Amino acid sequence: MSDARWALIEPVFMAWRARRTGPGMAARVHGLRESVNAILYVNRAGIPWGYPPHDFPPYETVYDYYAKWEADGTIQQVHDLLRDKTRQFHGRSVQPTAAVVDAQSVKTSTGVAETSQGIDAGKKIKGRKRQCEHRHARPGLGCLGHRRERARHHRRQAPAR
Numbered sequence: 001m002s003d004a005r006w007a008l009i010e011p012v013f014m015a016w017r018a019r020r021t022g023p024g025m026a027a028r029v030h031g032l033r034e035s036v037n038a039i040l041y042v043n044r045a046g047i048p049w050g051y052p053p054h055d056f057p058p059y060e061t062v063y064d065y066y067a068k069w070e071a072d073g074t075i076q077q078v079h080d081l082l083r084d085k086t087r088q089f090h091g092r093s094v095q096p097t098a099a100v101v102d103a104q105s106v107k108t109s110t111g112v113a114e115t116s117q118g119i120d121a122g123k124k125i126k127g128r129k130r131q132c133e134h135r136h137a138r139p140g141l142g143c144l145g146h147r148r149e150r151a152r153h154h155r156r157q158a159p160a161r
Contacts, residue, residue: 001037008085009036009078016074030057038062102132 013032038056042049049063056062069075084094107127 001033001040006033006036009081012074012077012081016069016072030061032065035062035065039066 010033013036017028017032034057038052038059039062041047041052041056042062050059052059052062066075087094105127
């Protein structure tokens with residue numbers, strides 16, 4: 001990662017590290033920049049976590065950082081920061097002003113229960129339907145299953161009383 005790119009995201013990671021200092025915390029052996037480089041390498045090369053080159057920190061350390069950053073929202077903060085900078089660079093507002101809503105019919109496998117699928121008569125597809133929202137310069141914001149499927153999912157997720 002170049003120095004200019006690291007300068008953009010370094011404040012997010014330094015703030016994360018500052019929140020994690022105090023008694024009982026082990027001394028840092030590997031820098032955050034090397035760990036970010038290793039994560040980007042694994043992502044770019046499509047290799048398993050255990051096989052990065054030896055000039056990166058140990059894969060257990062790198063994956064531990066990744067898991068913590070994913071769990072506490074640090075990766076999302078970096079994503080949002082870079083997205084906002086890109087939008088500003090192109091002269092756009094930080095918040096999107098338009099969105100496209102699309103519906104997709106997705107075929108299901110033969111082992112799926114009949115009660116959880118339907119038929120899209122227009123496309124002649126047996127499966128599930130989902131709605132996706134795409135905002136300008138931020139594709140794939142989210143996809144929601146059909147209302148009936150979402151309700152079924154929420155009933156399954158409800159805590160027992």
